[in-house]
Amino acid sequence: MQTPAAPDWWPKCLQNRDFVREVLVCGRQLHPPAFSHVVTFPRLEIPLVGCYENQFERDGVITTLDIQPGAALFAPPNCWNSPTWRLRVEVMSILFGKRQLGISVVSARKPGSPELKASKFSISHPLNGPIPHILEAMLELQQTPNPQSALPELTRALLWCVKQLVEEAPAEAQEGRSQNFFERICVYLQSHYQNDITRDSVAQQFSVTPSHLSRLFHNHGHMTFINYLTHVRIARSKFMLGNYSLKLEEIAARCGFRDAPYFCRVFKRLTKTTPAEYRARSTPPEVRPATKR
Numbered sequence: 001m002q003t004p005a006a007p008d009w010w011p012k013c014l015q016n017r018d019f020v021r022e023v024l025v026c027g028r029q030l031h032p033p034a035f036s037h038v039v040t041f042p043r044l045e046i047p048l049v050g051c052y053e054n055q056f057e058r059d060g061v062i063t064t065l066d067i068q069p070g071a072a073l074f075a076p077p078n079c080w081n082s083p084t085w086r087l088r089v090e091v092m093s094i095l096f097g098k099r100q101l102g103i104s105v106v107s108a109r110k111p112g113s114p115e116l117k118a119s120k121f122s123i124s125h126p127l128n129g130p131i132p133h134i135l136e137a138m139l140e141l142q143q144t145p146n147p148q149s150a151l152p153e154l155t156r157a158l159l160w161c162v163k164q165l166v167e168e169a170p171a172e173a174q175e176g177r178s179q180n181f182f183e184r185i186c187v188y189l190q191s192h193y194q195n196d197i198t199r200d201s202v203a204q205q206f207s208v209t210p211s212h213l214s215r216l217f218h219n220h221g222h223m224t225f226i227n228y229l230t231h232v233r234i235a236r237s238k239f240m241l242g243n244y245s246l247k248l249e250e251i252a253a254r255c256g257f258r259d260a261p262y263f264c265r266v267f268k269r270l271t272k273t274t275p276a277e278y279r280a281r282s283t284p285p286e287v288r289p290a291t292k293r
Contacts, residue, residue, distance in 0.1 A: 009119055020071070023151040025075075025076070026056045026074070027060065037083070042095075044073070045094075046072045046093075050089035051066045051089055052068075052091050056075075057079070095187060099183060100180075102120070103162070120184070122187070124183045129161065138154050178219075185216065186228070234271070251263070
């Protein structure tokens with residue numbers, strides 16, 4: 001059976017099976033900086049051209065590295081990285097959501113400028129076949145003392161499976177049906193919840209009207225846009241309360257709330273408890289922030 005041709009946008013360098021020779025792994029033991037990239041599902045980021053300067057946690061230390069083509073950055077769920085975008089670079093990012101595979105190719109063309117251009121593709125259905133098993137192996141392997149011997153091979157296998165999935169995706173999925181489009185927006189919100197985003201700004205990002213965006217959430221999500229975004233932010237704040245000793249002001253800022261009092265009001269309204277009470281029930285004493293005597 002003839003293998004389908006790669007789509008036009010698939011990076012030519014990734015058609016070389018040996019392109020990825022090194023895999024760096026993000027950690028999550030230390031506090032993530034504000035506006036760092038962190039989501040609840042695995043991510044794989046691969047510089048294609050140029051230098052991908054990144055701050056991330058590695059072996060319990062926050063470090064900044066220039067990641068070159070031939071290397072990849074793997075972020076397990078809830079692990080973080082923070083690109084600087086100071087250098088010319090083109091990066092492929094793959095997000096392995098439970099119900100959607102999201103791929104974007106992001107280009108920073110001007111050094112020192114935040115101007116980014118992105119091409120996006122998504123497949124909206126639960127991942128099956130070998131991809132979940134390869135991801136599970138990578139997640140288990142990165143817990144071992146020396147994962148580098150096998151991580152590049154697993155990453156190359158993962159990329160091959162992703163490429164096959166893209167090639168075999170039906171045309172209507174590639175063009176984006178209504179459900180697919182809705183889930184693309186959900187993945188975007190799950191990835192950008194910490195930013196100052198609104199219904200209007202997201203509608204502009206996806207080239208639709210705000211009213212059309214509202215209808216998507218009503219028809220497919222059975223909730224309003226703001227209710228979904230708030231749910232994402234509160235879910236993230238629960239994770240941070242239970243895993244980091246950050247102050248409430250810092251957690252509010254990292255989760256997209258304008259200030260700590262507003263965050264506390266929303267948190268209590270949705271969870272029927274305060275952030276402090278939730279933290280006291282969910283974390284050991286060593287994780288809680290120090291209190292003044």
